[in-house]
Amino acid sequence: MKNLAMISNITLIGFMGSGKTTVGKLLASILAYNFIDTDDLIESKEGISISEIFKTRGEEHFRQLESSTLNHVITLKNSVISTGGGIVTIDRNMEILKDANVIYLEATARQIYNNIKHDRSRPLLEGDDMYSKINEILDTRRSLYEGAADHIIQVDGKTPEEIASLILRRM
Numbered sequence: 659m660k661n662l663a664m665i666s667n668i669t670l671i672g673f674m675g676s677g678k679t680t681v682g683k684l685l686a687s688i689l690a691y692n693f694i695d696t697d698d699l700i701e702s703k704e705g706i707s708i709s710e711i712f713k714t715r716g717e718e719h720f721r722q723l724e725s726s727t728l729n730h731v732i733t734l735k736n737s738v739i740s741t742g743g744g745i746v747t748i749d750r751n752m753e754i755l756k757d758a759n760v761i762y763l764e765a766t767a768r769q770i771y772n773n774i775k776h777d778r779s780r781p782l783l784e785g786d787d788m789y790s791k792i793n794e795i796l797d798t799r800r801s802l803y804e805g806a807a808d809h810i811i812q813v814d815g816k817t818p819e820e821i822a823s824l825i826l827r828r829m
């Protein structure tokens with residue numbers, strides 16, 4: 659197990675709506691680390707939203723931006739890094755994550771749906787049946803999240819404070 663004193667950053671992975679951003683911000687403030695969100699970095703660098711990038715340039719272009727962002731942020735020190743839910747779908751990212759301290763926030767499809775059912779900001783979940791889409795995509799990614807994780811934290815029904823404290827206890 660890696661020791662907290664030796665860890666220069668914490669990288670959160672997990673499905674859309676599993677709480678990476680909320681928990682990441684909280685962890686960063688507890689540890690006095692920087693908080694970094696790969697989606698936010700991409701949006702501010704490109705000057706348009708993730709939805710717009712998907713719409714006008716396509717998912718593949720977004721994945722390239724995401725990979726180069728990950729490649730950069732992983733080198734930063736004293737940071738909590740929240741990644742986009744699809745980060746594990748690209749082999750190169752899985753390689754990069756091998757050198758990171760990776761926490762998978764594992765949530766059921768039901769919990770994810772409850773968290774984001776009113777949020778329309780995710781292009782991959784657009785359309786009528788968001789719950790089915792979540793299930794479908796989660797099925798294809800579950801083993802990737804598990805494979806990339808140093809620690810798995812089950813988050814259903816837990817508050818961000820409880821999740822942050824579980825993460826800190828694992829370090």
Ligand code: S3P
Pocket residue numbers: 672673674675678697708741742743744745779780781782
């Ligand atoms: C995606 C997750 C999103 C964002 C994009 C694609 C995915 O990030 O990167 O919409 O493929 O799961 P969040 O996990 O922060 O919602």
